[in-house]
Amino acid sequence: MANKQAIQVNVNGRLREAMVEPRLLLVHFIRSFAGLTGTHVGCDTTHCGACTVMLDGKTVKSCTLFAVQADGCELLTVEGLMQNGKLHPLQEGFKAEHGLQCGYCTPGMLISSYALLNKNPHPTEEEIRWGISGNLCRCTGYQNIVKAVQYAADKLDQGGKKDDLPNIA
Amino acid sequence: MIPPAFEYLRPKTIPEAIAFLQQYGDEAKILSGGQSLIPMMKFRLARPGYLIDINRISGLSYIKEEDGFLKIGGLTREAELENSPLIHAKYPILFDTARVIADPQVRNMATLAGNLAHGDPANDHPATMLALGAQVVAVGPEGERVLPIENFFVTLFTTELQHDEIVSEIRIPSPPPRSGGAYLKLERKVGDFATAGVAAQVTLDGEGTCQRVGIGLTNVGATPIKAGKAEEFLRGKKLDEANIAQAGQLAADDAQPSSDLRGPAEYKKGLVKELTRRALSRAYERIGK
Numbered sequence: 001m002a003n004k005q006a007i008q009v010n011v012n013g014r015l016r017e018a019m020v021e022p023r024l025l026l027v028h029f030i031r032s033f034a035g036l037t038g039t040h041v042g043c044d045t046t047h048c049g050a051c052t053v054m055l056d057g058k059t060v061k062s063c064t065l066f067a068v069q070a071d072g073c074e075l076l077t078v079e080g081l082m083q084n085g086k087l088h089p090l091q092e093g094f095k096a097e098h099g100l101q102c103g104y105c106t107p108g109m110l111i112s113s114y115a116l117l118n119k120n121p122h123p124t125e126e127e128i129r130w131g132i133s134g135n136l137c138r139c140t141g142y143q144n145i146v147k148a149v150q151y152a153a154d155k156l157d158q159g160g161k162k163d164d165l166p167n168i169a
Numbered sequence: 170m171i172p173p174a175f176e177y178l179r180p181k182t183i184p185e186a187i188a189f190l191q192q193y194g195d196e197a198k199i200l201s202g203g204q205s206l207i208p209m210m211k212f213r214l215a216r217p218g219y220l221i222d223i224n225r226i227s228g229l230s231y232i233k234e235e236d237g238f239l240k241i242g243g244l245t246r247e248a249e250l251e252n253s254p255l256i257h258a259k260y261p262i263l264f265d266t267a268r269v270i271a272d273p274q275v276r277n278m279a280t281l282a283g284n285l286a287h288g289d290p291a292n293d294h295p296a297t298m299l300a301l302g303a304q305v306v307a308v309g310p311e312g313e314r315v316l317p318i319e320n321f322f323v324t325l326f327t328t329e330l331q332h333d334e335i336v337s338e339i340r341i342p343s344p345p346p347r348s349g350g351a352y353l354k355l356e357r358k359v360g361d362f363a364t365a366g367v368a369a370q371v372t373l374d375g376e377g378t379c380q381r382v383g384i385g386l387t388n389v390g391a392t393p394i395k396a397g398k399a400e401e402f403l404r405g406k407k408l409d410e411a412n413i414a415q416a417g418q419l420a421a422d423d424a425q426p427s428s429d430l431r432g433p434a435e436y437k438k439g440l441v442k443e444l445t446r447r448a449l450s451r452a453y454e455r456i457g458k
Contacts, residue, residue: 022177058277134272
């Protein structure tokens with residue numbers, strides 16, 4: 001049997017330590033060890049993007065990474081978007097524009113959109129669709145997700161809300 | 170899906186990684202981007218006893234021009250290629266290729282070296298590297314070997330790499346003036362493997378005739394295919410419509426697709442013919458730009 005290994009991962013600003021089997025997938029570490037169940041397991045085969053999180057500032061599919069690979073790294077999950085009890089403009093946008101129906105893909109959609117807006121605060125519709133191309137939604141037809149991201153881009157633009165964003169590299 | 174248990178090793182240097190490879194032999198696998206290996210482990214198609222994670226080895230991630238080559242480090246991610254101004258400006262064929270691989274999250278992890286070392290004919294970079302005449306630099310216990318891409322792909326999931334070797338760098342000859350290239354892929358949806366893909370890279374002489382031409386095919390055989398007949402036909406000829414169309418036909422003759430969920434073999438041959446025509450036309454348009 002493989003030996004367990006000690007890992008330390010900063011999840012949404014809080015240090016989590018655990019002894020894990022090397023084969024533990026990152027998504028199971030997040031859900032079962034850190035207790036953060038916002039990150040979903042969808043297809044479990046690197047397609048759907050429901051498990052998307054940010055690892056050291058880059059989006060990854062946490063079903064296709066081992067938890068030991070995140071040792072010493074910073075993670076942002078959907079739970080880290082809300083700051084001081086206030087929804088992130090992206091979360092507001094998904095609510096206001098009906099960017100979700102069943103909601104299963106939403107955590108991954110939010111993280112991919114968050115990464116997109118960090119890199120490109122004024123994306124075109126095409127850039128938004130490209131930015132979320134690794135996330136599948138089987139309810140909305142994507143139209144309202146695009147609108148939700150546009151809503152957030154506008155809001156962040158007007159309000160100078162950048163300060164409210166979690167401080168992740 | 171839970172992969173089989175394994176021991177996890179995280180070397181800090183290449184020699185350390187090679188020592189692990191020697192120690193554990195066929196039981197060991199290199200973990201680089203992991204975007205092919207981890208899914209295979211979850212399906213239990215791969216069951217390595219030891220995973221050697223090379224992601225913390227420093228100095229292996231770079232894109233630079235040096236000594237007449239574009240040099241890409243063994244840990245350089247697809248996203249880095251996609252976002253590199255140098256690649257965008259001078260190597261559009263590589264930009265074309267990187268941006269159609271899987272999806273943004275996968276490209277943040279996946280590496281060019283892994284895309285080649287995996288030896289999957291459905292991967293996109295092999296065709297492009299065949300078109301560009303690239304070299305793969307492999308480091309092993311005896312030192313460095315430079316492997317020409319033409320001989321790199323042996324058969325399905327098998328390359329020239331020995332079990333105790335690591336890809337440290339990919340070298341692409343800097344294209345001379347009057348060169349252009351393009352990669353075109355038909356996929357059913359974002360993230361799917363190619364139904365077929367074609368990479369074309371051409372260099373013209375002062376008269377406008379083809380001096381150098383490379384054509385590579387994706388996912389139409391047991392290995393990535395170098396469309397030798399089409400290349401030979403075009404050498405010394407003008408890139409006019411008739412010659413480009415004829416090259417497309419010859420590339421289709423070189424393709425050996427099989428029928429599967431992505432389409433019947435005949436359809437894929439037709440696709441290679443048309444994609445070759447379009448890739449050559451786009452490569453031609455890009456010359457001098």
